[in-house]
Amino acid sequence: MKRVIIGLSGGVDSSVAAYLLKQQGYEVIGLFMKNWHDDSVTISNECPWLDDSNDAMLVAEKLGIPFQTVDLSEQYKERIVDYMFHEYEKGRTPNPDVLCNREIKFDVFMNIALELGADYVATGHYCRKGTIQKDGKEIYQLLAGVDGNKDQSYFLCQLSQDQLAKSLFPIGELTKPEVREIATELDLVTAEKKDSQGLCFIGKVKLPDFLQQQLKPKEGVIVEIPKEQNVFNHVETEFSSEEEKLKYLSRKIDYKVDYGKIVGKHQGAHYFTKGQRKGLAVGGTAEPLFVIDTDVDENVIYTGQGKEHPGLLKKALFVTNEELHWIREDLELGLDETMEVMARIRYRQPLQKAVLHKVESGLYVEFKAYQSAITEGQFVAWYLEDELVGSGVIS
Incomplete structure (x- = not known):
């Protein structure tokens, strides 16, 4: 036995x-x-x-x-x-x-x-x-x-x-x-x-x-960034390489307080996460406010109105080599190789069509459709049919 x-x-x-x-x-x-x-x-x-x-x-x-x-x-x-x-x-x-x-x-x-x-x-x-x-x-x-x-x-x-x-x-x-x-x-x-x-x-x-218990409360401001902000205007650029395009698609926008208006106060940017709606305690907006980014160094929370706010949506993410993991080591991608997969960035999210691109510093996951609130520190997992073959921490 x-x-x-x-x-x-x-x-x-x-x-x-x-x-x-x-x-x-x-x-x-x-x-x-x-x-x-x-x-x-x-x-x-x-x-x-x-x-x-x-x-x-x-x-x-x-x-x-x-x-x-x-x-x-x-x-x-x-x-x-x-x-x-x-x-x-x-x-x-x-x-x-x-x-x-x-x-x-x-x-x-x-x-x-x-x-x-x-x-x-x-x-x-x-x-x-x-x-x-x-x-x-x-x-x-x-x-x-x-x-x-x-x-x-x-x-x-x-x-x-x-x-x-x-x-x-x-x-x-x-x-x-x-x-x-x-x-x-x-x-x-x-x-x-x-x-x-x-x-x-x-x-x-x-x-x-x-x-x-360990992260002390610290008062900071909540800033609302309008959808029309120039920072969201996609410049039609010619990219010199696929990697440059992926870098652009997965980039983190560097928000500044003067890009929007101050709409409230919070007790610590590190208590909030991208895509969060509850706990902001700011009313009076046409659509609900969502966290689109947090800046823990400056202790600022950036928000936007509505689920479709451009600050929430992205088509690609990056995983560094240190945080990349293959369950199926035999399927691991070599440099410049790609793989069509189904992927998810959170539990219970329906699987999404995506392509993996292996570059020298890590791996890009490029989705066919826009994804909401891709969050640093969470895990992306990719599947071939019903088999989970690998994962990584979103960087």
């Missing part, structure tokens, strides 16, 4: 995943990760991890599998929380869920599991794993989950071949309603439990409150 250690989170997905593994004849052990215990920043006075760990324990009991808790809060603080503060400070918007999978679940947690003699680590993610043979070598594929509405392959976009080799995703072939149905039939305590929101593992957190 192969031994599988499953991350039991106290949610319905991992509960059903554990049951399915047992049905498939694996020796299953449930492990709950405790990753956070600073309750001063959660919104409600519930203690989310305590409830979750109790639910996980009840599920393990019901399924008749051994259960234990591991405390990874130190590694979580170091690798996720500190990284987040650092990124926000730089004016970038990190994705803690993607990092959590790369750094915690499929690294720290996986290593603990392997030390406990596990052959595999399993999670309740809605995605699938494929295996193909190429040049006499086994290559692992990360495939989208069958439930298009719940597919979570994007969150695993930073996994490596080594990590995939040891991973199992038991519910990838199921839809969410099917998973709930199985949990109900088994009378699991998690059957009706709502999906967790908020930061991976921390529970419902007010982001500004959380960030304020």
